[in-house]
Amino acid sequence: MGEALAFRLRAVRAYVLLVGFFLMGAVLIAAMAVLDWLLMTRLFIARMAGFEGMVLAVTVLLAVAILRGMYVFLQAGRLGPAPQGVAVTPQDQPELWEQIHAAAEAAGERPPDELYLVGEVNAGVMEQSRLLGLLPGRRRMVLGLPLLAGLTVPRLRAVLAHEFGHYANLDTRLGGVTVRGRMAVLHTVEVFGRGSTPLHHTVGALYVGYARMFLRTSQSVARHQELAADRMAARHAGRDATAAALRALPVLDAAHTYYLQTYAGMGEPLEALPPVGEVHGGFPRLLAARPGERLAALGAGQRPPRPHRYDSHPPTAERVALIEELPADDLADGSADEPAALALLHDPGRVFAELEAHTLPPEAAQLRRMSxxxxxxxxxxxxxxxxxxxxxxxxxxxxxxxxxxxxxxxxxxxxxxxxxxxxxxxxxxxxxxxxxxxxxxxxxxxxxxxxxxxxxxxxxxxxxxxxxxxxxxxxxxxxxxxxxxxxxxxxxxxxxxxxxxxxxxxxxxxxxxxxxxxxxxxxxxxxxxx
Incomplete structure (x- = not known):
């Protein structure tokens, strides 16, 4: 009970700071408006005369930069353009959508409004939120075909339930809001980092300083939500399937990188491509030929990516250990000997071919296809x-x-x-x-x-x-x-x-x-x- 209360208090504090991130811009603009009013009414001392025009110009430019930051912050909750992938409806792929609906229901969440199959080892649910995440909106899910090729159905269930677990009221509504707010804050800071004028850098320094304070404060909340999403996955898909999925993800990522460099990109110096559908569709062949340790060996010697200072994901080994501490259940572990989740798709060859049309650059149409x-x-x-x-x-x-x-x-x-x-x-x-x-x-x-x-x-x-x-x-x-x-x-x-x-x-x-x-x-x- 004490731990749950402490989490709620941390979530409330993080949300207050999140609101403050937005209000900071409003306060700065109000302060500059007061300064401009004082200049215009000549309430400053006489020796300030002659500087009004320059000060007014500076404050206007600063206000524009701040308003841009506030706009970017609010825009971070938008879904943005459609990803480079194949849009899939429940009528197109009913068996895959059935798994998605089941995972959403297990998390007490609504399913996505859109589903895109992409060419990356990735899964995620994005939401067009309003009022800093308090009001939910349209949802979009992306699911990587390489993920379907490398995971069995029980392990895919774990991944799906984890993604919906991010949005579930696992402990407090503000926990999920805080996680979404972190993405908005990071997005805003990145935009200011790309600014080219001194004013952008000046205002950006204020936002960066405040962002660091918010990210430090919300770090424990975000990690708590991540681990809670893991527990949600274990309840839906089973302890062993969830742990196996967590172990498989970095292996699949390394194998997919190797495949893109060695096989899909083989014809680049020749200005040639593999057969239609095989740019992405060859990856299941590699997985089938390299089970177990031989597949894991593709990532041997590769240095894992350095985690972001404010990464909400605890180390994979820590997450697996916590999952394995849960009580045993009678759910299948999704052994690697079982069929891949790719079997859920109707006509996967056609889907792989459609994915090429969305991911290859236009000039690829001029390249020759070779067996x-x-x-x-x-x-x-x-x-x-x-x-x-x-x-x-x-x-x-x-x-x-x-x-x-x-x-x-x-x-x-x-x-x-x-x-x-x-x-x-x-x-x-x-x-x-x-x-x-x-x-x-x-x-x-x-x-x-x-x-x-x-x-x-x-x-x-x-x-x-x-x-x-x-x-x-x-x-x-x-x-x-x-x-x-x-x-x-x-x-x-x-x-x-x-x-x-x-x-x-x-x-x-x-x-x-x-x-x-x-x-x-x-x-x-x-x-x-x-």
Whole structure:
């Protein structure tokens, strides 16, 4: 009882400060109005004469800045433009809406008026509130398709109930109002931070100082609401499903980032896109191929984002620990072996295709679409060409330098040496006497000599030679594309190459180059002169 009363008192104090954030602007404007009236009626002492015009101009500009801040503060409660996503009605996706209605009912809240499926690992409910959040308004929910792809239905229930729990009268109406007020305050401060005039910075300093006081005061209220929303999720979806969902969210976020960079963005240098619907729709394939620890490994080594100083979310480990302290229940934990919540959607392929239309820039319509295999092959060939070109250029320059009367080069790329010529140059002892010196090096490595220089440049020579080998294997039909949802997309090489390629290339770029092992491997895919 004492803890509940303390929370109510903190919520009331935070709300009073929230109202004060708005009233501060009104008080400042009133004070300047009084000052202007005194100037206009010449009640100031005579020596102030002559400064009235300048003071009036300054006060008017300050008043405009303050009014802008008050307007921005009030506008923070608006829903704003529709998100980049697919608008979904109950008629479009009844099973998904059924889960949303159930979660809203469990929290004692009304369901959203709008639902948008977006391309992020995200879920949220926004409300167009009035009178600093005291009067509710239209609600909009956003739900990420990657979230549906990575969570089972019980775990999705937990996420949905948590979002509606933010709006529930869990302890006091003012608790939810305070949480919404924090977003309005942060939004107002950000707008002033983007101001370009000294007056904006002056007024902004006042707002920032007051905002810090409000955010410190309301921090415990916001965190209390967050943990209360977790408990609401546990009551609706079950303790174990809620804890599992909390653990899964950062893993899904890291996996989705990896997918966007490695797969969805694979064709960017080629000005190409995956098949229609697969820009976002390939993510479920990656999830299906990487269960458990292999999926979590995608985020290994990544530094977690630094939490905001006034973040209302306690650390995930703390939230999970508090959930697991709750009594056990007989609700399903939503094991990862169960079907993903994506199964709630009718025709998910069509939804993924519609999402592309809302998220891709207009110029994407001009890009060519390629199958995953064609995309992997084309990208692998382009990457192999980029890797091999510095080595081929270095060998070409070395060979031209040996000529007594070098012929003019009309097309440098067309006249770059092939794999056989490069290996012949290595056999002649040119690798470490001339070729390595012509390989590009950053300025900080230009002073290196002897073994240090060789160890620095050797990996680049290795990559260049490996790139040439990959091009040869593609040319002869011995390398095939491998989308490798469970690994890394690239080329699948013959078994003998998988076993022996690295050792053979290592021998070719050793201090005393030996190309024989590599030539032996190449003998089966195209003759290389001895």
């Amino acid at each position: 995953w295999d064609d995309l992997v092959m084309t990208r692998a060939v382009a990457d192999a060409g980029d890797l091999s070109r510095p080595l081929r250029l270095a060998v070409a320059r070395t060979l031209r330098a040996e000529e007594t009367e070098p012929a003019p080069v009309r097309n440098a790329d067309a006249e770059l040496p092939g794999l056989e010529a490069v290996l012949d140059a290595f056999d002649r002892g040119l690798l470490w006497t001339a070729v390595a010196d012509r390989m590009p090096k950053p300025p900080q490595a230009s002073h290196l000599t002897g073994p240090s220089a060789r160890n620095f440049i050797r990996p680049r020579i290795f990559d260049g030679l490996a790139g040439m080998i990959q091009l040869r294997l593609v040319e002869t039909g011995h390398a095939t594309p491998d989308i490798a949802w469970s690994g890394h997309p690239g080329l699948a090489l013959p078994e003998e190459w998988e076993r022996g390629m690295d050792d053979a290339v290592d021998a070719a770029v050793a201090d005393t180059p030996d190309t024989a092992p590599l030539r032996a491997l190449l003998a089966g895919v195209g003759r290389v002169s001895a």
